[in-house]
Amino acid sequence: MTAAAAGAARGGVAGRLSDLLWRRPSVLLALLLGPPLLWLGLVYLGSLGALLVQSFFSIDEFSGVIDRTPTLRTWGELLRPANLDIIARTVLMAALVTGASVVVAFPIAYYAARYARGRWKAAFYLGVMLPLWSSYLVKVYAWKLILAKEGIVGWGFESVGLGWLLEAFLSVPGIGGNSLSVSPTGTFLVFVHVWLPFMILPIQAALERVPGSLVEASADLGASPGRTFRHVLWPLALPGVVAGSIFTFSLTLGDYIIPQIIGTSARFIGLAVYQYQGTAGNVPLAAAFAVVPIAVMGLYLWGAKRMGAFDAM
Structure with missing residues (x-):
């Protein structure tokens, strides 16, 4: 009898709690979102705040010890x-990688959204996702071998008698080098290859939501393919393009492995953070550099919102 009464009491408490949550959905929402938001606030935002605070410290030039007196x-x-040059180089590379990724990804995503069906669509997803399953470092070092002077790219140019063209390209200041594997062009190519899946999938998802009847109606009304793209496809696919560009742009801003393995001695933001924090021990300057991508991405998202890129999301 006592056990039955206890069970009834527990059922009563559970029932009252269920009624409370049903009558007050905001309480249920707070219980569900509270722990992850608390984790986000303490760990992620807290670490960003600590990073920002450290950027207002300085390094004693004689002892190398961090001086925690607030200073600018x-x-x-x-x-x-020299540091502004690093920032400008990184932002330019991120913009070029993002633009090239859009150009390469859009036709692939359009074909997958409009024409791929059944097994072909499964093959599309497998082809896009397969590079993400392999090791990041393996892909970068594979590109190092491909772009080397004795690699397959150089061999291909020599085989068709265009070795002189590759040498002429590599002699151009700012984009060339001793080989593609130690040039800004090589860095650009590897960035595009590594981040391309992050651009294809959001664009493909956005184009999936575009009714085929809109494209057909545009053609029936006499619009050329270019005009249909500018006034129908592009505006509706823009949220996907922006979503993909957030990945490619931000990942390029912060990456330090690709510039360290592929490219010249010119530093990027991620490599500067790695070197100042790990090698030089200048944590305040590393923290200041780390704040730059956050500020750049904030400006980018603000500009995208002003352009209406998030209206259709």
């Missing part, structure tokens, strides 16, 4: 021409 000296050091 580190930010002044960040604005030196």
Whole structure:
């Protein structure tokens, strides 16, 4: 009898709690979202706040010890021409990689959304996702061998008698080098290859939601394919393009492995953070550099919102 009464009491408490949650959905939402938001606030936002605080410290030039007296000296050091050159180089590379990824990804995503069916669609997803299953470092080092002077790219140019063309391209300042594996062009190619799946999938998902009847109606009304693309496909696919560009742009801004393995001695933001924090021990300057991608992405998202890129999301 006592056990039955206890069970009834437990059932009563559970029932009252269920009624409370049914009558007050906001309480249920708070219980569901509270733990992850608390984790996000303490770990992620807390670490970002600590990073920002450290950027207002400085390094004692004689002892190399961090001086925790608040100062803007580190930010002044960040604005030196050499460091501004690192920031400009990284942002330019991220913009070029993002633009090239859009150009390459859009036709692939359009074909998959409009024409791929059944097994072909499964093959599309497998082909896009398969590179993500392999090791990041393996892909980068594979490109190192492919782009080397003795690699398959150089061999291909020599085989068709165009070795002189490759040499002429590599002699161009700013984009060339001793070989493609130690040039800004090689860095660009590897970035595009590694981040391309992150651009294809969002665009494909956006194009899946575009009714085929809209494209057909545009053609029936006399619009050329280019005009249909500008006024029908592109505006409706823009949220997917922006979503993909957030990945490619931000990942390029912060990556330090590809510039370290592929490319010249010119530094990027991620490599500068790695070197200042790990090798030089200048944590305040590394923290200031790490804040730059956050600020750049904030400006990028603000500009995308002003353009209406998130209206259809």
